[in-house]
Amino acid sequence: MGKGIFSLKRQPFKGLYVAICMLDLVLRIPWWTLRNLFPAWRPRKSWSIGWCLRVRAFKYMADLRARVGPLDDLPDAKALRAGPGVLGLYVDGVPQYITAKLKAWADLAGVSPVRIPGYWLHNPGSKLVMGEKPQVRSGDSKREKVLFSLHGGGYIVLSAHPDSFTSKIPRSVLAHCANISTNVMRSFNIEYRLSSYDPNPRENPFPAALLEAIAGYAYLVDEVGFDGADIIITGDSAGGNLALALTKYLIEENTKLPPPGALLLLSPWTDLGNSHKDDPMATYYTHKESDILHPPVRLPDGKIQPDYAVTSYTGPHGVEFAGANPYISPASLYLKDEEVSFKDFPPTFITCGGAELFVDQIKDLVRRMKSQMGEKVVYYEAEDAIHDYIAFDWQEPQRSETLVEIARWVTSL
Structure with a gap:
C-alpha cells in the first residue's frame, strides 16, 4: 500500500x-x-x-x-528551511569527534557524519544575533547558559524547526526561565536525520541521530564558544533518549569535547527493547487508555509485535540490539544495573506524566541514576499527565507547575 x-x-x-x-x-x-x-x-x-x-x-x-x-509540511535534515523570524544555519559533520566504537556502529549502519540544519530560538525581545558569543550578565558576572534541544518523535517524525510542534517545549522552558531572571536566553535545536524502514526506504538508523547530536554540541562549543558547563542538554521523548546517549558519549569517550553542565529529560524514552513490555501489568498496558501513545501489540504466540520506530532506528543492528545497548536503552531490564554507568553525569532533572505509558521505564532510569548520582538527580512526576505533556497547552495546571520547577532547578545550577 x-x-x-x-x-x-x-x-x-x-x-x-x-x-x-x-x-x-x-x-x-x-x-x-x-x-x-x-x-x-x-x-x-x-x-x-x-x-x-x-x-x-x-x-x-x-x-x-x-x-x-x-x-503537515515540516522540514527535515535534507535542507534548511528559512522564513520570517527563522534563525537557521547549516552545521557540518564532525568526523574528528567520532571514536572507534561509534564508527564501528556507524559503518555497520551505513551512516556517516553529514551537514545538517540547526535552528536557534531566542526569547522574545532578545537582542541577540544568531550564533552570537556567550553573554555575561552585568552586575553579577554570571555566564550565559544555553539549551541544546533534541526533539522527540520516536526518531521517525517531527522536526527541530521553529514551526514544529515540539519547538513549544524549548520555547516554554526559555519563557519560564526568563520569568525568574535566569541567564538562559536561547536554545539551539539540531535537525537530526530521521529513521525509516519498510515499506519506506531504509534510512538513517542508529547512530545517525547521535552523529548529528555530537555535531550540534560541537558547534556550540567550538564555533559559538560556550563552555560545556554552561550547556543544558534538553530532550523530550526520543530526544530524551538521544540526550542520554550524547551525554554518555561525551563523558565516556575521549573526544576532547567538554561534558555538559546539566541534563533535562522530559518524558524520556529510556527502553527501546522489550524488557518493559514483557510484564502484562506494566504501565505500557495499564495506562493504555490514559496516554496519547499506543501500547505494544502482542501476537497470538505471545511475542511482541515489532515496533516500526524501533525497527527503523535499530536498522541492520536488529531489534535485540536495542535492549542490550546502554546507549539506546539505559533503563533496559535486560541489562544489570552495573552495566549502565552514570559516572560523572551532570545534574539531571527528569519529568514524567503520571498517566503515560513510559512511567515504569522512566522510574527504572531514575532509580539507576540516583543509585550512582544521589541528589544530583531530580525526579518530577505530574499527576495524571500524559506523555510529553509540556508540549500541550491544555495539560494544565501540570504543564505550568512543571515548567516553574524546571526554571527553579535551572537557577540552582
Missing part, C-alpha cells in the same frame, strides 16, 4: 482518504463524549471531558499519519 499507484500516500487518494477520516473523526466525537460523560468512566477521574476527547483525537490522528504519511 505504500508504493502502488493507488497508495494512500499518493495524491489524490491521500487527500480523499484524509477528508473521509476527518468526517469520521467528527462523527466519533458524540460517542466519545458519551463514553466519558461521568468522571468514573474516564481514563482518569481528574480529567475533564475535553482532556478525554483530545487524547482520543490525538491517537486517531497518529493512526491516520501512520497510514498516509505526514499531514
Whole structure:
C-alpha cells in the first residue's frame, strides 16, 4: 500500500482518504463524549471531558499519519528551511569527534557524519544575533547558559524547526526561565536525520541521530564558544533518549569535547527493547487508555509485535540490539544495573506524566541514576499527565507547575 499507484500516500487518494477520516473523526466525537460523560468512566477521574476527547483525537490522528504519511509540511535534515523570524544555519559533520566504537556502529549502519540544519530560538525581545558569543550578565558576572534541544518523535517524525510542534517545549522552558531572571536566553535545536524502514526506504538508523547530536554540541562549543558547563542538554521523548546517549558519549569517550553542565529529560524514552513490555501489568498496558501513545501489540504466540520506530532506528543492528545497548536503552531490564554507568553525569532533572505509558521505564532510569548520582538527580512526576505533556497547552495546571520547577532547578545550577 505504500508504493502502488493507488497508495494512500499518493495524491489524490491521500487527500480523499484524509477528508473521509476527518468526517469520521467528527462523527466519533458524540460517542466519545458519551463514553466519558461521568468522571468514573474516564481514563482518569481528574480529567475533564475535553482532556478525554483530545487524547482520543490525538491517537486517531497518529493512526491516520501512520497510514498516509505526514499531514503537515515540516522540514527535515535534507535542507534548511528559512522564513520570517527563522534563525537557521547549516552545521557540518564532525568526523574528528567520532571514536572507534561509534564508527564501528556507524559503518555497520551505513551512516556517516553529514551537514545538517540547526535552528536557534531566542526569547522574545532578545537582542541577540544568531550564533552570537556567550553573554555575561552585568552586575553579577554570571555566564550565559544555553539549551541544546533534541526533539522527540520516536526518531521517525517531527522536526527541530521553529514551526514544529515540539519547538513549544524549548520555547516554554526559555519563557519560564526568563520569568525568574535566569541567564538562559536561547536554545539551539539540531535537525537530526530521521529513521525509516519498510515499506519506506531504509534510512538513517542508529547512530545517525547521535552523529548529528555530537555535531550540534560541537558547534556550540567550538564555533559559538560556550563552555560545556554552561550547556543544558534538553530532550523530550526520543530526544530524551538521544540526550542520554550524547551525554554518555561525551563523558565516556575521549573526544576532547567538554561534558555538559546539566541534563533535562522530559518524558524520556529510556527502553527501546522489550524488557518493559514483557510484564502484562506494566504501565505500557495499564495506562493504555490514559496516554496519547499506543501500547505494544502482542501476537497470538505471545511475542511482541515489532515496533516500526524501533525497527527503523535499530536498522541492520536488529531489534535485540536495542535492549542490550546502554546507549539506546539505559533503563533496559535486560541489562544489570552495573552495566549502565552514570559516572560523572551532570545534574539531571527528569519529568514524567503520571498517566503515560513510559512511567515504569522512566522510574527504572531514575532509580539507576540516583543509585550512582544521589541528589544530583531530580525526579518530577505530574499527576495524571500524559506523555510529553509540556508540549500541550491544555495539560494544565501540570504543564505550568512543571515548567516553574524546571526554571527553579535551572537557577540552582
